[in-house]
Amino acid sequence: TCHLLAADFDKSDWQESIKAMSQACLQYDIPHAIEISRSGNGAHLWIFFSEPVPAKEARLLGFGLLDKAMEIHPKLSFDSYDRLFPNQDLIPEGGFGNLIALPLQYQARQQGNSQFVNLELRPYSDQWHFLSQMKQLSSKQLNNLLAQVSPQSQQAINTQPDRKST
Numbered sequence: 490t491c492h493l494l495a496a497d498f499d500k501s502d503w504q505e506s507i508k509a510m511s512q513a514c515l516q517y518d519i520p521h522a523i524e525i526s527r528s529g530n531g532a533h534l535w536i537f538f539s540e541p542v543p544a545k546e547a548r549l550l551g552f553g554l555l556d557k558a559m560e561i562h563p564k565l566s567f568d569s570y571d572r573l574f575p576n577q578d579l580i581p582e583g584g585f586g587n588l589i590a591l592p593l594q595y596q597a598r599q600q601g602n603s604q605f606v607n608l609e610l611r612p613y614s615d616q617w618h619f620l621s622q623m624k625q626l627s628s629k630q631l632n633n634l635l636a637q638v639s640p641q642s643q644q645a646i647n648t649q650p651d652r653k654s655t
Contacts, residue, residue, distance in 0.1 A: 490541035494551050495574040495589055499531025503569035504610060505562070507532045511608060513557035517634055520624035522605050524592040525612075529602040531569070532610075533589070539625040545578035546631055553638035 498507045507523055511534060514521040522535040538547070551573040559567060576587045590603070593616060597603035604612040605619050613619040626634070 491544045491547050491575050491586075492538050492541060493574075494536040494538075494547040496534040496551055496555070497526075497531065497571040497574065497589070498533070498569040499526065499528075499571050500569035502566060503531045505565055506558070506567050506569045507534055508608060508610075509558040509562040509565055509567075510534050510554055512561055513554045516557065516561070517554075517638060519554070519634065520626065522619070522623060523608070523610070524605050525602050525610070527590050527594060527597040527603045529597075529600065531571075532606075533592075535592075537623060537625045538631065539627045542626075542628050542631055543578075544575040546635060548573055548575065548578060549635055549639050550631060553635065557638060 496507075496510060498510075511521060511523055514534070514536070519536060522537075524533045524535060526532055536547075536550070555567070555570065559565070574587050574589045580586055592603050592605065594603045601612070605616055606612050
């Protein structure tokens with residue numbers, strides 16, 4: 490399970506690609522945050538969950554949103570898309586998850602990086618206030634969104650024998 494989904498963009502067209510994914514989130518009323526990466530040469534789009542959700546479902550949401558972003562902006566290459574966190578649906582017992590640099594790192598912030606930004610990629614003046622106002626998705630909301638964003642994937646999830654209804 491996981492408590493967040495992060496999409497990593499870090500090549501030449503990262504600004505336009507992250508804005509496109511943000512627009513896809515807005516289209517589905519998905520609360521999200523954009524953070525400029527530590528290097529300043531990329532960004533992460535964060536979606537937070539109010540409870541642990543299966544990593545597979547979080548990733549399906551991420552892939553569905555990427556598809557929607559590509560539909561909204563078909564001329565973008567999305568070459569800057571690197572990966573989703575979590576990177577995999579399951580981890581081996583005793584294994585570790587994925588590493589992503591957390592936002593708001595002191596030294597990077599002094600250089601104007603590792604901060605949450607608006608759609609124009611300008612930092613919020615009060616980072617902690619912005620985070621305190623951030624809404625989170627519940628498991629039920631995630632399930633409903635998957636039915637809209639990725640209906641075929643949601644159907645497959647619902648037919649899994651070990652799936653608990655929410």
